[in-house]
Amino acid sequence: MSTFPYGFDAGKLRAARTAAGASVARIAREVGVSERAVSLYLAGSRVPRPELLPRLARAVGVSPADLCTVEQERLVHLRVFAGRSRAEMARALGIAEETGSAHKNGQHFDIGSGGGKRSQPSRNVHEFRQHLGLLEGPSTRTRGR
Structure with missing residues (x-):
């Protein structure tokens, strides 16, 4: 299980970004955060605030659940x-x-x-x-x- 409280998985974000062909700049613009913040999410150094997850998911063409790893959904x-x-x-x-x-x-x-x-x-x-x-x-x- 992910060590992050709600299961955000940076590896899944990286994979979704690659599949979508999305640049860091485009993701940042669509989510409404800085490019630095997106880079930190991609590196796994920072976890996006929960309210940003749906926007982040939309920016890379997946559902919010697709950016998380959880053993049992709560x-x-x-x-x-x-x-x-x-x-x-x-x-x-x-x-x-x-x-x-x-x-x-x-x-x-x-x-x-x-x-x-x-x-x-x-x-x-x-x-x-x-x-x-x-x-x-x-x-x-x-x-x-």
Whole structure:
């Protein structure tokens, strides 16, 4: 699993950039960041802020999930893939932002940072993917795929 909290994978960004034939300057312009920032993302020296991931993915012609490596998809990943803040995600799912979590059908869901072990896998990830408009791709992505 990636060591980054939400699973950003610089290698996948490099591959997508190559496949798209996109220059660093074009990516920077489309994402709204400096060329230096894009270079750091490509090198794996910096992780893009979660709200930038959807724009970064669009700039290289892939989905946000295609730029990440995760062992088991959690709500925090869906939040990042959708480019939503914790507050926006809480509103979209009808849960309290203060707790950053919810109980639905007896399950605990965490929309937090994704860095801790408290984030539980969701059995209803597909339902939340639909609600957030994230229907493309498999729900689990592993390194090497």
